[in-house]
Amino acid sequence: MDNLISVIVPIYNVERYLRKCIDSIMSQTYQNLQILLIDDGSSDQSGNICEEYARLDRRIEVVHKKNGGPASARKTGIALARGEYVSFVDADDYIDAELYQRLLEDILVSDADIVHSGCIIENNGLIRKNNKYKTGIYDLADSHAEFIKTYILKMNSNVHMDHNVFSKLFKTDLVKVSDEIVPASQKRGEDLLLVCSCILNSNKVFLDTRAGYHYVMRDNSITHCYHMESAIEFGVLYDCLISLFKKYNVLDDVRRELTIYFKNEYLNLLSQVSKCVLIPRYEFADIASIRGKRIVLYGAGKVGQNYYAQMCKYDEIKIVAWADRDFKKFNYNYKEVVGKDTILNFDFDLLIIALLDETVAGSVKKEFIDMGIAENKIVWKEPLKVLDTEI
Numbered sequence: 001m002d003n004l005i006s007v008i009v010p011i012y013n014v015e016r017y018l019r020k021c022i023d024s025i026m027s028q029t030y031q032n033l034q035i036l037l038i039d040d041g042s043s044d045q046s047g048n049i050c051e052e053y054a055r056l057d058r059r060i061e062v063v064h065k066k067n068g069g070p071a072s073a074r075k076t077g078i079a080l081a082r083g084e085y086v087s088f089v090d091a092d093d094y095i096d097a098e099l100y101q102r103l104l105e106d107i108l109v110s111d112a113d114i115v116h117s118g119c120i121i122e123n124n125g126l127i128r129k130n131n132k133y134k135t136g137i138y139d140l141a142d143s144h145a146e147f148i149k150t151y152i153l154k155m156n157s158n159v160h161m162d163h164n165v166f167s168k169l170f171k172t173d174l175v176k177v178s179d180e181i182v183p184a185s186q187k188r189g190e191d192l193l194l195v196c197s198c199i200l201n202s203n204k205v206f207l208d209t210r211a212g213y214h215y216v217m218r219d220n221s222i223t224h225c226y227h228m229e230s231a232i233e234f235g236v237l238y239d240c241l242i243s244l245f246k247k248y249n250v251l252d253d254v255r256r257e258l259t260i261y262f263k264n265e266y267l268n269l270l271s272q273v274s275k276c277v278l279i280p281r282y283e284f285a286d287i288a289s290i291r292g293k294r295i296v297l298y299g300a301g302k303v304g305q306n307y308y309a310q311m312c313k314y315d316e317i318k319i320v321a322w323a324d325r326d327f328k329k330f331n332y333n334y335k336e337v338v339g340k341d342t343i344l345n346f347d348f349d350l351l352i353i354a355l356l357d358e359t360v361a362g363s364v365k366k367e368f369i370d371m372g373i374a375e376n377k378i379v380w381k382e383p384l385k386v387l388d389t390e391i
Contacts, residue, residue: 002032002086004033005104006034006036006083008038008078009038014091017216018092020094021089024096027179036063038076040199041066059062061080063077067191070190071183072185074190075182076299078176087170088166092216093213093214093215099213102117103115110203113205115168115207117209118131119164119213122214123214133151133160137204138204140204166213178194181244186233186236186237188236193237193244234353239246239339284310287314291314294350295317295351298340298364308354320346322338323340344372350377351378353379
């Protein structure tokens with residue numbers, strides 16, 4: 001095999017991780033690579049590291065550009081790609097040595113337009129494989145919409161493939177045509193747009209469950225940081241997908257799954273902002289009965305946070321303490337969470353158990369009674385669900 005693979009690496013301020021990423025690409029068992037390092041206006045040492053590696057390996061080409069975001073950096077790399085095939089690696093991830101050897105064998109044997117492989121997700125020391133599908137060749141023919149519903153929009157979550165561009169190998173001509181739909185300014189969902197566009201322009205997709213891409217989740221990743229701009233960007237993504245599906249006459253076929261997908265993704269997005277804005281999902285079912293009372297709230301998880309926010313709306317409800325067995329886990333800047341054993345130090349009228357499960361709540365209630373708290377002062381009611389997260 002002498003097919004050239006263009007590997008595009010968008011880079012922005014990742015000096016701590018960049019060497020490991022580039023080393024893993026340079027060390028591939030398949031060596032016929034064009035390695036495109038796209039420095040997207042980094043302000044740290046990332047650009048210098050790129051130049052250092054370019055001096056070590058003739059396959060490496062470095063581009064320094066003004067910061068424009070991941071979609072913009074990716075477009076720069078796509079325009080420079082000379083290989084028959086193209087792949088993408090995030091600059092803070094890394095890949096196994098045989099990944100491109102295997103992906104190229106897959107794409108040549110299957111004559112597919114896209115090969116997708118599983119990835120290994122690394123999150124604070126926890127490692128799991130993400131490959132919920134069966135190995136096989138999928139002839140799309142007239143089933144593009146069905147494939148997108150099932151494998152991209154997760155109509156059946158047991159068989160979905162990632163809509164990220166990494167851990168895949170594409171025919172370069174396919175990517176160049178398909179990337180035209182993605183705005184250079186898009187900062188959320190640019191992967192989803194490109195992958196959907198590629199599928200709609202493809203005849204055949206090969207899914208390989210073997211995992212060789214290491215996706216490393218980091219707390220400061222752009223993917224996991226919430227900004228108010230993200231909600232706007234999400235709306236732009238929705239409009240782009242609507243335009244894409246209209247263009248290929250599949251909007252009616254995918255509309256239901258697309259709506260469900262975005263409802264779920266919006267809830268995920270909103271959950272990221274919970275540290276500064278609480279999105280209510282549960283309410284205490286009989287708020288009128290506790291007006292004028294001094295309350296100890298027990299439980300600082302999702303239900304407890306929701307109860308706290310609800311009760312704070314009423315001046316006549318006074319929360320004298322907020323407690324939890326695992327109080328050290330909770331560090332809210334608006335209210336201290338204290339230990340369960342300190343509850344007896346407070347003067348209160350009612351102790352409200354903010355837990356979802358009745359059996360667990362019953363066990364907790366018994367513990368409080370054993371501590372000497374009167375049973376008629378301990379209250380648990382099934383939380384009233386005001387936002388259904390299982391859409």
